[in-house]
Amino acid sequence: MTRQSTLPESCIRVFLLITLAAALIITPAVAxxxxxxxxxxxxxxxxxxxxxxxxxxxxxxxxxxxxxxxxxxxxxxxxxxxxxxxxxxxxxxxxxxxxxxxxxxxxxxxxxxxxxxxxxxxxxxxxxxxxxxxxxxxxxxxxxxxxxxxxxxxxxxxxxxxxxxxxxxxxxxxxxxKPDVRLAVTDIETEAVNVGTEGYVTLTVHNTGKEDARSATLRIERSGASPLIPTDASSYIGDFPSGAVVTSTFKVSTSKNAEPGQYPLNVLVEYKDRNGQVKHSDPRTIGVTTGGKIEFTAVSPPVAVSPGQNTVIDVEYKNIGDAPVYRATARISAVDPFTSNDDTAYLGDMAPGETKTARYILNVDSTATEKIYGLDSEIRYRDALDNTQISKTMKVEVEVVPREAALPVVAIGAILIVAAGLGYWYYRKQQQQ
Known part of the structure; x- marks a missing residue:
């Protein structure tokens, strides 16, 4: 009886497992x-x-x-x-x-x-x-x-x-x-703007924008690596309404390494708008013409001097630059075998292309070698803005030559006796006539 009841239970377990597996296999996919x-x-x-x-x-x-x-x-x-x-x-x-x-x-x-x-x-x-x-x-x-x-x-x-x-x-x-202040530069004038010096740039600007500028200041700025550098860069112009025109003057300097030509400069205005906010206009880039540098050269030929003598020498200087100079003074540097107690000379004002002569007293050592020497010389002057400037060093050529041979004392005495005799003969002849 026991074996007959055990077999059906085993079959039931197998059937349930098979049914569960089939159910898992035929379960539909996720909706x-x-x-x-x-x-x-x-x-x-x-x-x-x-x-x-x-x-x-x-x-x-x-x-x-x-x-x-x-x-x-x-x-x-x-x-x-x-x-x-x-x-x-x-x-x-x-x-x-x-x-x-x-x-x-x-x-x-x-x-x-x-x-x-x-x-x-x-x-x-x-x-x-x-x-x-x-x-x-x-x-x-x-x-x-x-x-x-x-x-x-x-x-x-x-x-x-x-x-x-x-x-x-x-x-x-x-x-x-939005309305804003816009600049149009209508005129550019320059004065004494030369390479290596300071000068003035006068600008006339027009507010072409629709905004009225209040408490305005006109400014210039260096443009990139331009050799034109502002030294007096702002000008207060006050109220600058739309359509207004103002003229302001600025001071600029030009690098001594620049060449003559036209260089960029930025112009803008700083102002308060209708809301009291501080604004800057877009910069305008203009071109400023720069003249050549101020230069001098010694144009006189070599001056001849002799050993052991004090000699007055004249040296001619020429302004070969593009601008006039004022109250110019020339100076020569006396070095061995030369000395001088009078090594400066006043030239005065010199326009471009003008020549002036300086006079110096040069002492030559008695042991000086006979040859051509180059002595340094320079000119100190005032530019158009009354700034003191010093020129580049120039060379003044001085040639040491032999002294002229002196006549012997006996020869001089003989000449004097002959001259006296001739004079006496001429006098007697005139008396006889």
Whole structure:
């Protein structure tokens, strides 16, 4: 009886295991889902400021938001899950245009990728406003091109076909071009602007902008590595309303290593706007003509002197520069075998191309070697701004030559006796007549 009851229990256990395994094998896959009545709905706006000034290069930041919603969702075991939702804007490309606004777009269309419903993406564009842009409010168009899932057809439980559409939307964005102070340099005059010296630059400027400047200061600045360097760089001009014209004078210096020519100089105005904020106008670069440097040369031929003598020498100097000099004084440096107790000479004012003569007393040592020597000489003068300047060192050539041989004393006495005799003879002859 015991064996008959045990066998059925074993069969029951095997049957249950087989049934459980079969149940696991034929369990359906996880239920899929699909959405009905959803599509992208894109909106775009400028983030940050939308106010700009003429001539400005600025960045416009755009935010693209997808407000699309899915209103119906179906979940069922026989549905194959979709890879894309119908409210997703895929492969979105943003393009900014200038429209009628006085600006240019310097950035190509921007790819911002996929934007799912309820999310956003950003794009940045660089714009350049026209120099003469008028103040006011302008609209600039922006277009967004994207692809979205329009529908999907399922065939069986293992095949689905997607259908995508491409759409382009156009939006208008508003920007504001603010009035500002804009400079136009209408006249440039220079005085004594020469290489290696200081001079004056007088500028006439016109406020061509639409903003009235208050408590304004006109300034000049060095432009890059220009050899033209401001030394008196600002001029207070007070109120400088739109359309006004002012004239100011500045002092500049030119590097001694420069060549004559035209060099850049920046001009701008610092002012308070209508809200009391301190602003700076965009700098204007002008060209300032610079004359040549002030130079001298000794033009006289070598001066002949003899050993053991004190000699008065004349040296001619010529102003070969491009500017006059004032109260010039020449000096010669006497070195061995020369000495001098009178080594300076006043030349006075010298115009370009003018020549003046300096006179010195030069003592020559009796042991001096007979040859040509080069003595250093320089000229100290005042420039047009009454600054003391010293010229480059010049060489004055002095040639030591042999002394002329003196006549013997006996020969001199004989000559005197003969001369006296001839004189007496001539006198007697005149008396006899």
């Amino acid at each position: 899929g889902e699909k959405f009905l009545y959803g599509s992208p709905d894109l909106r775009v706006a400028i983030t940050g400021t939308n106010e700009f000034t003429p001539g400005e290069e600025a960045t416009v930041n755009l935010r693209v938001e997808n407000t699309g919603l899915t209103t119906i969702k179906i979940v069922r075991s026989d549905i194959v899950a979709r890879d894309d939702r119908p409210d997703t804007a895929k492969m979105a490309v943003v393009k900014l245009k200038s429209g009628d606004a006085p600006l240019s777009i310097k950035t190509d269309p921007q790819m911002i990728g996929d934007i799912t419903g309820g999310s956003s993406a950003t794009a940045s564009f660089t714009i350049q406003l026209d120099e003469d842009a008028k103040a006011g409010t302008y609209t600039i168009p922006v277009s967004i091109e994207y692809t979205y899932l329009s529908s999907a057809d399922q065939h069986g439980d293992d095949f689905i076909r997607y259908f995508y559409n491409t759409k382009v939307i156009e939006k208008d964005l508003r920007i504001v071009i």
